Amino acid sequence: MTRTAVERWLAQRRRLVDRALERTLPARRSQLRAAMRYSLLAGGKRLRPILALTTGELVGAPTTTVLPFACALEYVHTYSLVHDDLPAMDNDDLRRGRPTSHKVYGEGLAILVGDALLTEAFALMARAPGVAPARALAAVEELARAAGEAGMVGGQALDLAAEGTAASLARLRAMHGRKTGALFRAAVRVGAIVGGARPAVLRRLTTYGEQLGLAFQIVDDLLDAGDGGGDAARGKSTYPAVLGVARARRYAERARDAACAALQPFGREADPLRGLATWVVAQVST
Numbered sequence: 001m002t003r004t005a006v007e008r009w010l011a012q013r014r015r016l017v018d019r020a021l022e023r024t025l026p027a028r029r030s031q032l033r034a035a036m037r038y039s040l041l042a043g044g045k046r047l048r049p050i051l052a053l054t055t056g057e058l059v060g061a062p063t064t065t066v067l068p069f070a071c072a073l074e075y076v077h078t079y080s081l082v083h084d085d086l087p088a089m090d091n092d093d094l095r096r097g098r099p100t101s102h103k104v105y106g107e108g109l110a111i112l113v114g115d116a117l118l119t120e121a122f123a124l125m126a127r128a129p130g131v132a133p134a135r136a137l138a139a140v141e142e143l144a145r146a147a148g149e150a151g152m153v154g155g156q157a158l159d160l161a162a163e164g165t166a167a168s169l170a171r172l173r174a175m176h177g178r179k180t181g182a183l184f185r186a187a188v189r190v191g192a193i194v195g196g197a198r199p200a201v202l203r204r205l206t207t208y209g210e211q212l213g214l215a216f217q218i219v220d221d222l223l224d225a226g227d228g229g230g231d232a233a234r235g236k237s238t239y240p241a242v243l244g245v246a247r248a249r250r251y252a253e254r255a256r257d258a259a260c261a262a263l264q265p266f267g268r269e270a271d272p273l274r275g276l277a278t279w280v281v282a283q284v285s286t
């Protein structure tokens with residue numbers, strides 16, 4: 001797929017996800033609800049829900065069946081961003097082009113926004129219609145593990161502990177594999193699990209998700225470095241800091257190629273996944 005075709009596909013999928021998210025969280029006369037909507041409906045690329053929808057459909061699940069799980073992934077992702085932006089973590093003033101939750105609603109409510117989004121994510125999955133209970137439970141466990149100690153939260157703890165120290169490539173991979181990678185991996189797996197993927201298919205999609213998550217993180221670091229290096233200024237180790245820009249770029253290209261190689265047995269229906277991996281890395285290659 002050309003870059004334009006991938007971007008058109010992403011935009012169309014994003015609209016579908018945005019509409020579904022809006023339905024799950026209608027406006028209410030409550031400050032908490034307003035603050036939850038402020039962060040959840042603030043835009044964002046919706047990559048994780050799009051991945052879940054795409055792998056679900058790839059293994060034959062109807063879109064509507066996967067949608068609640070896709071929304072749950074975006075709830076968890078948004079919670080992590082709201083908490084990550086807090087003064088006790090990254091202390092950021094801007095997110096998705098707007099003031100961060102705690103800047104608008106105060107720290108207390110921003111903490112509660114994250115808590116509520118995380119909790120409601122699991123309610124969304126628990127009441128998803130039309131999914132065999134065993135598959136729904138497996139998907140719930142998948143997201144719980146990816147978000148929890150073994151995944152995103154554990155990765156964030158490693159990140160906090162490592163601040164101000166120079167990490168090795170191995171430590172960087174271990175930290176990001178959990179902090180960012182686990183949710184990408186879970187996104188492709190949750191869709192495939194809801195759709196009842198066979199083990200061999202699930203293994204290939206898992207590799208795709210892991211390699212895409214790695215490429216995504218390296219590209220994010222490279223863009224940050226090109227943008228003035230906010231991460232480096234905060235004492236964070238990044239892929240370009242450890243590898244240098246040129247090697248970091250090659251590392252991202254290798255991850256993209258490994259992601260696409262994992263999709264080799266699939267036909268044209270996996271083209272959007274191939275296109276997405278290529279699109280991610282194209283942000284930093286010329």
Ligand code: GRG
Nearest residue numbers: 044045046047080083084096153156179180220
């Ligand atoms: C606070 C529990 C807790 C976890 C925080 C993911 C994370 C862990 C923090 C986010 C900080 C960060 C910049 C991580 C790198 C990964 C990344 C670029 C996330 C942003 O994801 P995008 O680009 O965001 O998909 P949008 O806004 O498009 O949804």
